[in-house]
Amino acid sequence: MNVAVQLQKIRKSYGAAEIIKGLDLTIEDGSFTSLLGPSGCGKTTLLNMIGGLDQPTTGSIQIYTDTVFSSDDYINVPIERRNVGFVFQNYALWPHMTVLQNVGYSLRIRRLDKMEREKQSREMLDRLELGGLANRYPYQLSGGQQQRVAIARALVYQPRLLLLDEPLSNLDAQLRERARSWLKDIHQNFKLTTILVTHDQIEALSLSDQVVLLSKVGIEQFGSASEIYTRPATAYVADFVGGANIIPGKLIGMPDKATGAMATVETADGTRISARSDLPARIGSEVSVAVRPQKIVLTGGQARSEKSGAVVPFKPRIVLYQGAQYEIVGDTPFGPLRIQTEQQPTEQTMASALLPAEECLCVRP
Amino acid sequence: MTATDPSLATASISRDSRILQRIGNNRGLIVRIVLAALLFMLLVSPMVPIVYQGFLDKPLYDGSAAFTLANFGNLFADPRFINATKNTLIIGFIGTAISTFVGFLSALFLDRLDLPFQRTLRMMFLAPMFLSSLIMAFAWSMMYSPTGFIALWLKEVIGFGLPNLNSLLGISLLAGVSAAPVSYIYFSAAMQNIPNTLEQAARAAGATPMRAIRTIVLPLLMPSVLYCVLLNFVMKLDLLAVPLVLGGPARIEVLSTYLYDKGIVAAQVDYGLVSAAAIFMLILVQLFVFAQKYMLGDLRKFNTIGGKSSSPSQIRVGLWGWLISALIFAYCLLTAIFPCLFLILRSFTSFLSPYMPISQVLTLDNFRMVLGYEAYVKSIYNTLIVAIVGGAVAVVLTFVSTIVAYRSPAFIRSFTQQTAFIPKAIPGLVVGIGIFYATVLLPGGGLLRGSLAILVVAYIIRYFPTGFATLSPAFLQIGEDLEKAVRITGGSQIRSYIAVTMPLLKPALLSCYLLYFVQFFKEYAAASFLFSPDTAVIGTTMLQLNVMGNYGPVAALSAITLALTLPVAIFIYSGKKGA
Numbered sequence: 001m002n003v004a005v006q007l008q009k010i011r012k013s014y015g016a017a018e019i020i021k022g023l024d025l026t027i028e029d030g031s032f033t034s035l036l037g038p039s040g041c042g043k044t045t046l047l048n049m050i051g052g053l054d055q056p057t058t059g060s061i062q063i064y065t066d067t068v069f070s071s072d073d074y075i076n077v078p079i080e081r082r083n084v085g086f087v088f089q090n091y092a093l094w095p096h097m098t099v100l101q102n103v104g105y106s107l108r109i110r111r112l113d114k115m116e117r118e119k120q121s122r123e124m125l126d127r128l129e130l131g132g133l134a135n136r137y138p139y140q141l142s143g144g145q146q147q148r149v150a151i152a153r154a155l156v157y158q159p160r161l162l163l164l165d166e167p168l169s170n171l172d173a174q175l176r177e178r179a180r181s182w183l184k185d186i187h188q189n190f191k192l193t194t195i196l197v198t199h200d201q202i203e204a205l206s207l208s209d210q211v212v213l214l215s216k217v218g219i220e221q222f223g224s225a226s227e228i229y230t231r232p233a234t235a236y237v238a239d240f241v242g243g244a245n246i247i248p249g250k251l252i253g254m255p256d257k258a259t260g261a262m263a264t265v266e267t268a269d270g271t272r273i274s275a276r277s278d279l280p281a282r283i284g285s286e287v288s289v290a291v292r293p294q295k296i297v298l299t300g301g302q303a304r305s306e307k308s309g310a311v312v313p314f315k316p317r318i319v320l321y322q323g324a325q326y327e328i329v330g331d332t333p334f335g336p337l338r339i340q341t342e343q344q345p346t347e348q349t350m351a352s353a354l355l356p357a358e359e360c361l362c363v364r365p
Numbered sequence: 366m367t368a369t370d371p372s373l374a375t376a377s378i379s380r381d382s383r384i385l386q387r388i389g390n391n392r393g394l395i396v397r398i399v400l401a402a403l404l405f406m407l408l409v410s411p412m413v414p415i416v417y418q419g420f421l422d423k424p425l426y427d428g429s430a431a432f433t434l435a436n437f438g439n440l441f442a443d444p445r446f447i448n449a450t451k452n453t454l455i456i457g458f459i460g461t462a463i464s465t466f467v468g469f470l471s472a473l474f475l476d477r478l479d480l481p482f483q484r485t486l487r488m489m490f491l492a493p494m495f496l497s498s499l500i501m502a503f504a505w506s507m508m509y510s511p512t513g514f515i516a517l518w519l520k521e522v523i524g525f526g527l528p529n530l531n532s533l534l535g536i537s538l539l540a541g542v543s544a545a546p547v548s549y550i551y552f553s554a555a556m557q558n559i560p561n562t563l564e565q566a567a568r569a570a571g572a573t574p575m576r577a578i579r580t581i582v583l584p585l586l587m588p589s590v591l592y593c594v595l596l597n598f599v600m601k602l603d604l605l606a607v608p609l610v611l612g613g614p615a616r617i618e619v620l621s622t623y624l625y626d627k628g629i630v631a632a633q634v635d636y637g638l639v640s641a642a643a644i645f646m647l648i649l650v651q652l653f654v655f656a657q658k659y660m661l662g663d664l665r666k667f668n669t670i671g672g673k674s675s676s677p678s679q680i681r682v683g684l685w686g687w688l689i690s691a692l693i694f695a696y697c698l699l700t701a702i703f704p705c706l707f708l709i710l711r712s713f714t715s716f717l718s719p720y721m722p723i724s725q726v727l728t729l730d731n732f733r734m735v736l737g738y739e740a741y742v743k744s745i746y747n748t749l750i751v752a753i754v755g756g757a758v759a760v761v762l763t764f765v766s767t768i769v770a771y772r773s774p775a776f777i778r779s780f781t782q783q784t785a786f787i788p789k790a791i792p793g794l795v796v797g798i799g800i801f802y803a804t805v806l807l808p809g810g811g812l813l814r815g816s817l818a819i820l821v822v823a824y825i826i827r828y829f830p831t832g833f834a835t836l837s838p839a840f841l842q843i844g845e846d847l848e849k850a851v852r853i854t855g856g857s858q859i860r861s862y863i864a865v866t867m868p869l870l871k872p873a874l875l876s877c878y879l880l881y882f883v884q885f886f887k888e889y890a891a892a893s894f895l896f897s898p899d900t901a902v903i904g905t906t907m908l909q910l911n912v913m914g915n916y917g918p919v920a921a922l923s924a925i926t927l928a929l930t931l932p933v934a935i936f937i938y939s940g941k942k943g944a
Contacts, residue, residue, distance in 0.1 A: 088566060092563050154569070
């Protein structure tokens with residue numbers, strides 16, 4: 001495995017407030033990595049640090065073999081010598097230059113002659129299907145076109161990394177979906193290590209090989225998109241990605257791989273829930289059970305379900321019709337529960353709910 | 366059909382009441398239209414009588430006056446006028462070049478470079494903004510003119526003096542230097558409007574910090590540069606004190622001093638000629654306005670898409686920073702601090718010369734003379750009244766105008782916003798002359814002419830665009846919904862402005878007031894056509910004393926002015942620090 005970016009012991013504080021508290025991260029060469037998290041978790045700051053727009057208070061950053069920042073060795077390579085491509089949230093196209101001039105600017109700095117500059121810029125524009133727009137000014141472009149020009153501008157000088165700061169957030173919903181598959185296409189075409197900052201979980205899951213899920217505490221989980229979704233490590237991840245009911249409790253039965261036995265968690269009121277578990281937790285330790293609302297089955301009035309798991313009494317409070325499904329919020333002995341179902345619920349079916357053991361997962365609280 | 370037909374009577378009554386009803390429903394709109402019209406009339410009032418007088422063969426109060434073009438013929442036949450125009454253009458170009466260049470460089474250095482003592486230097490650089498160019502002219506003259514202290518001292522020590530300050534170049538230099546702080550503020554604001562990311566994108570593409578500024582920031586500043594040039598040029602046309610004080614000894618005449626001489630000093634005022642000259646100045650300014658618009662072309666090429674407006678990062682320059690800071694400090698010392706200190710020192714002495722020890726000439730006579738003479742005390746008193754009361758009136762007018770300009774149907778909106786900037790292109794002297802003529806024409810004008818109110822009117826017209834521009838951005842930030850929320854809970858329209866808009870605007874209203882206060886305190890050009898012995902202000906008194914050669918009292922008056930305005934300036938600065 002080739003390392004593209006390595007962050008070590010990164011800390012960042014503004015005055016007394018510490019935004020990033022000792023973070024380590026390694027990003028593989030050629031991968032598409034998303035920094036996912038809510039606003040204020042420091043994800044953009046992290047991206048800016050890699051690009052050189054911002055400096056960590058302490059720590060070190062390595063891009064391929066170059067140390068571009070190190071607080072110990074007083075190294076801070078300025079942005080212009082890091083050779084990275086950066087796409088800003090508002091695209092930051094230079095309004096006084098045409099599309100061709102925008103794209104050719106970096107080549108001019110690299111002292112290519114006019115012919116070569118134009119050739120390479122036009123090639124890049126053609127590759128991104130922008131050939132016809134070369135002589136337009138940014139104000140004459142649509143939002144989607146501006147975004148593509150911004151990417152062409154960042155790719156033309158063959159940077160070592162492509163850094164994207166919420167590049168899709170300024171597009172409307174329809175365009176965003178198209179731009180998403182287009183971004184994926186670019187990554188596959190150019191095979192360039194790409195780091196994306198986003199707060200949109202679908203964007204992160206659908207685009208990236210690796211997702212770094214950040215919260216105010218630091219990295220919650222670093223893994224492939226499917227790992228993040230199917231095996232969230234913490235209650236925070238389970239809820240942030242895809243949404244989940246988080247039921248706090250105590251571990252009272254250990255799972256056993258040999259027999260296939262599930263873990264058992266007891267909630268404060270004594271309800272016992274069977275769940276999968278990969279946690280290195282001991283009997284008696286505090287854990288939470290995460291279960292996605294669409295996996296819960298309403299079982300009221302039915303003698304038995306084909307699935308096994310904890311059956312709990314349920315008192316529905318609100319039923320929301322959402323077109324494809326119904327969402328029901330109600331109470332159980334261990335607290336509120338959110339359920340999504342395609343079947344129209346009746347008073348009878350809503351009397352109890354099954355938490356299928358296969359769909360319940362022990363996570364760190 | 367008879368008058369007793371009951372059905373007809375009720376029909377007409379209900380029609381009448383319907384009209385009343387409609388007027389009542391649109392009361393807010395009607396009030397706005399009236400206010401917008403009044404504002405327009407106020408702001409164009411100086412121009413109308415001037416243009417009218419320009420085409421009359423006799424003074425406009427003379428009933429037998431007839432249409433003529435002779436005034437313009439006479440004007441262009443006057444070699445003094447031709448010469449003054451030439452000098453004005455030279456001073457305008459060189460002075461504008463100096464103030465734009467110094468303003469831009471200082472904005473770049475003080476805002477973007479990581480300099481030692483940045484904040485202090487910025488305050489020192491901006492401080493002359495609060496000084497009238499009259500004081501600057503006196504101070505420079507006493508220091509650097511051929512008979513000035515420094516020039517004589519240098520001659521004594523190293524054998525030769527300074528280049529002659531009483532020259533076109535000297536006038537241009539002081540005119541340029543005194544307008545540098547305004548240019549700085551202009552560029553500083555314009556640079557802050559350029560999103561940081563545009564520069565960062567250039568850096569990511571490989572540009573060094575200075576190259577990013579040169580290729581991205583500078584081209585985007587083009588509209589501001591041209592606008593700043595225009596503004597500066599109008600300011601140069603407007604300068605009266607600098608050419609009067611520095612150019613007087615060398616008999617260098619410019620358009621403003623030509624007008625001053627023909628319109629005030631001359632025993633027999635030729636109204637037609639003065640008006641023709643004023644019209645000429647107006648046209649000159651308009652030419653520049655058109656040139657500026659033509660040169661920019663499609664403005665959308667410069668529109669930056671607003672991102673998060675974070676203050677741009679400061680460029681590290683290391684040891685160079687100390688050198689740049691030292692240069693800026695030296696500039697501030699030479700252009701403002703030394704001259705002002707010298708002026709204060711001069712006010713406490715009977716005579717200052719490098720050939721005489723200071724201890725022998727120390728005296729309080731200058732202050733005794735100024736404060737002992739009723740007319741002088743009165744001018745100080747008048748200045749304070751005009752600044753304090755006039756400033757308050759101006760703020761109220763500005764506030765009402767912003768409401769009309771931003772809380773009205775579209776047509777009133779754009780009309781008022783454009784109206785507000787009309788006086789920007791009228792030199793202060795021309796405003797003075799115009800208001801004077803207007804009071805001659807209007808009934809009851811004589812009463813106005815004898816009171817301080819006429820000064821307030823002229824000053825308000827003169828500085829209205831600046832005040833409006835200060836208040837507008839703050840006003841735009843207050844969502845109309847906040848006012849609507851008051852009305853939904855049952856408050857009237859006026860109440861919504863008093864309950865919500867005014868408290869939220871408090872800081873902006875205060876800075877608008879302070880701006881008017883300082884400008885009104887400084888202004889003398891518009892006053893020089895309007896004042897009577899009873900309504901003299903500090904500036905006009907200083908000009909008169911200077912003509913008589915009484916430099917001691919001039920210095921004393923300057924010192925008093927400094928003492929009165931500096932606390933306000935410091936207050937404004939400390940307020941800005943908190944924000």
